[in-house]
Amino acid sequence: MEFDDDLNACAAMVEEGDPDRFRAAMAVPVRARSVLFPLYAFNIEVSRAPWVTEEPLIAEMRLQWWIDALDEIGSGGVVRRHEVVTPLAHVLDAEGAEILTGAVEARRADASREDVTEIRDLDAYLAATGGGLLWTAARALGSDQEARARAAGLRGARANWLLGASALQRRGRRPFPQMEAEAIGRVAARWRDDRAGLGEAPSAAQRRAELAVWRADAVLREAAAAPRRVLEGTLGQAVMRPRLSLALRAAGIGRAV
Incomplete structure (x- = not known):
């Protein structure tokens, strides 16, 4: 093209x-x-x-x-x-169109302005949207590592959810079951430590797709350490180290997620 x-x-x-x-x-x-x-x-x-x-x-x-x-x-x-x-x-x-259809269907929760009442439901939404998108991208680039792609996409979607939580609150949606900083910190810590599906080394095509989640590790670490920033909307404002991480990963030096 x-x-x-x-x-x-x-x-x-x-x-x-x-x-x-x-x-x-x-x-x-x-x-x-x-x-x-x-x-x-x-x-x-x-x-x-x-x-x-x-x-x-x-x-x-x-x-x-x-x-x-x-x-x-x-x-x-x-x-x-x-x-x-x-x-x-x-x-x-x-197949790619079918995967993305699932991602669109998941966003009906946004259309109905549903509050998050269970973390497992939120994870299912993030897996369908972020996980589905990254797997579709990886497939289109030539990867066959579905489990890894979906896991990396979920990790990136979790980070993005934390980054956007305060904006969702301003729009009248409850992004977490419990909105206290301590409770959000516990969720962020679990998400930070969850690397299920990421054990397999990424192929070159997979690595290119996973560059999309280049900020995820840094955001998850910051949210777990300082969850009040999630509520304040100040999460992820220091970007120099994550940008260096992107450069390293693009060069094939850094970790892929």
Whole structure:
């Protein structure tokens, strides 16, 4: 795939809306970027869809639009013309479209503004969204390490959830069952220590996909040590060391997660 107007639009969308993934994509070869930018732009569009309206029904309709687009891609028929959907159709096969459909379905909880009452339910949501996205990216880049990809994606989604928890609170959603700093610290510590599925060494394709979660370790450590920053919205503001970590991982020197 050449970088046409659609791919350039996807890259610009990711640069503005998801700077961490943009930096990760820019650290891989151009051919890999042409795979990653449509996936990351899709993720931005879908994650925003439930929040652009206060009406749950309209939010559901926006999510259904993306499910229908993925169904068109997966069925191999005519695909609607759209600056994200069109390049996405060049990246996904039927299985990839099915995985991302699960990610969109999980976001119906956002459309209905559901509070988090159980950590296991939150983990299932994060596994479907973050885990599903990273596995789709890894597959599209040539990896067959599903368990590792999903585990790495879950780890990144957990970190992002902690980073966004205060914003969710401001939007009227309860991001954790218990909102006291001590309780959040316990969750963050468990997430920090959970490396299930990450024992297998990553392939080159897998490593490129996992660059998307380059901040996860640092964010999880910080949240466990200073959980009040989660509530204050000041988590992850020191980024120099994580950026060095990204550079090392892109060079194949650092740990992949």
